[in-house]
Amino acid sequence: MLKNIFFSLLNIIILTGCVELSGGSGDFPSAIEGHKWKLVSFGDNRVVATDRITLSLKSGHYSGWSGCNSMSGTYLLDGDKLVFDTDTPFHSGVSTMMACSNMGLETKFHEAIQKVNHYRIEGKYLIFLDKNHEILVFVRTTGS
Secondary structure, rough: OOHHHHHHHHHHHHHHHHHOOOOOOOOOOOOOOOOOEEEEEOOOOOOOOOOOOOOOOEOEEEEEEOOOOOOOEEEEEOOOOOEEOOOOOOOEEEEEOOOOOHHHHHHHHHHHOOOOOOEEEEEEOOOOOOOOOOOEEEEEEEEE
């Protein structure tokens, strides 16, 4: 009897250890994960080609380039719901601290990404939204 209980508990422990927790929902990665995305518009404003803002998302962690500095942090993904930097007290992720000539765009980008609460995919475009508006639009880059 004790032997059966022991093996039952051992099986539960082994099976529980096989479960992988990730930023995506279900057993499959989300369509937004595993790609490199380039920002193409910021609200109603197009982003010029020299303002290279990129973002990659995978398994609850993001990384990218915010125009001047590299950035990284965490996100929580549940269906079409998306929230960035849920485990940091100031919800700002981390970033290098270089000073550049166009820090305004980078600052606005960091402020905007904190307002994101869901997303949608339209073809090769990834659209981040707040409660009512499109705030950031990315295009999937080739070779990712």
